[in-house]
Amino acid sequence: MRKFLLLAIAGCFFSSCEILQFAPEDPIKGAGAVTLKFVQMNDVYEIASLNGGEYGGLARVAHIRDSIKEKFPNTYLFMAGDFLNPSLLGTLKVDGERINGKQMIEVLNAMQIDLVTFGNHEFDLSEKELQNRLNESNFTWTTANVRHVTEKGILPFSTKWDYSNVPTSDFSTFNAIDADGNKMKFGVFGVTLPSNPKDYVYYGDIYENAKRAYDLAIQKSDFVVGLTHVAVEEDMEIARQNRSLPLIMGGHEHYNMLEKEGRTIIAKADANAKSIYVHTLIYNLRTKYLHINSELMMVTDKIASSAKVERVVNKWTELLDQKLKEVVENPNEVIYHASTPLDGTDKANRSKQTNLGEIIARSMAYSYNDKIDGAIVNGGSIRIDDRLVGDITSTDIFRVLPFGGTVLRMDLKGRLLTEILNYGNNQSGTGAYLQRFNFSQDSDGSWSTNGNIILDNRKYSIAISDFLLKGLDIPFLTPENKDIIKIYTPKESETASDIRKAIIFYLNSLKK
DSSP states (O other): OOOOOBOOSTTIIIIIHHOOOOOTTOGGGSSOEEEEEEEEEOSOOOSSOBTTTTBOOHHHHHHHHHHHHHHOSSEEEEEOSOOSSSOHHHHSEETTEEOTTHHHHHHHHHHTOOEEOOOGGGGGSOHHHHHHHHHHOSSEEBOSSEEEEETTEEEOOEEEOSSOEEEOBSEEEEEEEOTTOOEEEEEEEEEEOSOSOOTTEEEOOHHHHHHHHHHHHHTTSSEEEEEEESOHHHHHHHHHHOTTOOEEEEESSSSOEEEEETTEEEEEOOGGGTEEEEEEEEEETTTOOEEEEEEEEEOBTTSOOOHHHHHHHHHHHHHHHHHHTTTOSOTTOEEEEEEEEEEOOHHHHTTSOOHHHHHHHHHHHHTTTTOSSEEEEEGGGOOOOSEEEEEEEHHHHHHHSTTOOOEEEEEEEHHHHHHHHHHHHHTTTSTTOEEEESEEEOTTSOEEETTEEOOTTSEEEEEEEGGGGGTSSSTTOSTTOTTEEEEEOOOTTSGGGSHHHHHHHHHHHTTO
């Protein structure tokens, strides 16, 4: 059963989170009950608020947690994976090195987050980059199924500090105490889905390791909860195999949900801290009864910000603004209003034609005044892994395509164009899947442009991202291919010189 609980913003983390309904015979009303508050985030790629400050922002989340903790000292902040990548900030370079999540570590350190687990996007980073982020963390990482493949064998990932080397543990435990001195301990384990294979990463079975970690943690704890980054169907199976598991704080999906499988509550908040979950747990030390109330809080511009965290956020956003102004004059200008959400999720853009992919490809064609037969771009270049809705700014376009690139005009033979389109179509599920404009496939498998079937020996002109001509996604597509007739590289002054500029130019043209 899906349950969406929307809180009023003003005062909701005080009054609403306190209201619990008990039956007259409820054993929790007796003495010796410890109250805990779990604040849950998942899939957060942006440190600052979005949509002109309308929603999100980690400084606001910090304020919410701090406000709750003033009244409930046993308050903990958790991140259910996916936060080091992707982000526009992460693609920028400082002192010759890409930031690659450094900004997120600094902000989470300032927030004094209690525990994180790995998401699949953490492994977008190279082995060295991920190790640097681990070393910079002042907080704890936990995982029961992800390990580090090293020359010495398969070992836990570890955080290296000045005088110690701290391995990630299968689970973490926390001590809690109430005003009367009553003490208890709870455990948290983490698991991650194996959707991002890398040579330096070993993934153990999700279910076996969740059960193993639970069984170990419960020996040292009064109760154990999950902090997972897997698909909701996998969360449900974890719950089925661990019937005593009361709560799973999950990630991976980007929209809020509250599910129940047996006795287990499964909660996921909206991506980019548009919302967070606040879980109230009351544990009766005498009866061992645990009561959980999970409420969704929308993070909006009506919520104040933590000054300490905002200072760190501002440091990084000022750097971003400075870099963007080197490309566009006004990065915060609204250039488009999306009444229908534009789908920028990884899964969609790597497997099917999306409305966002169509806009990108159409913009590429428009940058050449539509004097071409079509446009293609690899779905893997779309890195926002989110949906865009409402007012869209130039900055949002940079978030969609943080690595940029040039839009080339290429003249080629029809047989090569057909081969390219077939290859891209067969790469569904990977970054080599092609987002297209003005190309369609007929029922017999042939391709058409402008309503005409593509002929093998005819010359066609297409707009194509420069990345695709490197032969990385499509091995046979390099400048040396004999069926490429001509390649035009735009001058820096031309719109096509940067794919982001091409999109901004096209969307602005729609307002005229």
